[in-house]
Amino acid sequence: MNKAAFLDRDGVINVDVLDYTSKIKDFKFLPGVFEGLKQLQEKGYLLIVITNQGGIAKGLYTKEDVDTLHTWMCAELAKQGITITEIYFCPHHDVSGKCLCRKPGSLMLEKAMARFDIDATQSFFMGDKDTDAQAAERAGVMSVKVVVNSEFKVPV
Numbered sequence: 001m002n003k004a005a006f007l008d009r010d011g012v013i014n015v016d017v018l019d020y021t022s023k024i025k026d027f028k029f030l031p032g033v034f035e036g037l038k039q040l041q042e043k044g045y046l047l048i049v050i051t052n053q054g055g056i057a058k059g060l061y062t063k064e065d066v067d068t069l070h071t072w073m074c075a076e077l078a079k080q081g082i083t084i085t086e087i088y089f090c091p092h093h094d095v096s097g098k099c100l101c102r103k104p105g106s107l108m109l110e111k112a113m114a115r116f117d118i119d120a121t122q123s124f125f126m127g128d129k130d131t132d133a134q135a136a137e138r139a140g141v142m143s144v145k146v147v148v149n150s151e152f153k154v155p156v
């Protein structure tokens with residue numbers, strides 16, 4: 001089985017502007033992210049991003065905008081030798097109905113673990129919100145709570 005570093009996006013990988021980040025020009029990598037992700041990769045962790053993008057349900061931006069941003073983000077990380085295995089995003093929001101994927105729901109984590117044969121007990125989820133920690137707990141993954149927009153530090 002594999003082990004994974006599950007990563008929230010906004011506030012962990014990039015600066016959370018406390019509004020939605022949907023454009024490349026607004027996306028700023030946090031300090032330490034390149035080094036940290038590289039270290040995790042070298043330790044054998046798959047890098048999997050798990051992010052709520054409720055701005056889609058609110059009509060603020062589209063799934064295509066998110067895909068464009070993520071393609072760019074992965075290309076920037078690839079320049080640093082970093083491979084993101086997969087990015088899961090929930091496009092829903094409570095304003096337009098409940099879903100199972102939106103964190104604190106754990107469906108995105110569970111999908112990733114099934115698809116990539118991940119051992120929950122060897123993995124962790126880094127996030128800046130209580131909802132990240134709750135999703136981790138529901139999926140049986142260790143949660144690592146970090147301060148929003150702080151320097152990225154490898155927890156293991």
Ligand SMILES: [Mg+2]
Binds near residue numbers: 127
């Ligand atoms: Mg966040």
Ligand SMILES: [Zn+2]
Binds near residue numbers: 091102
């Ligand atoms: Zn959802």
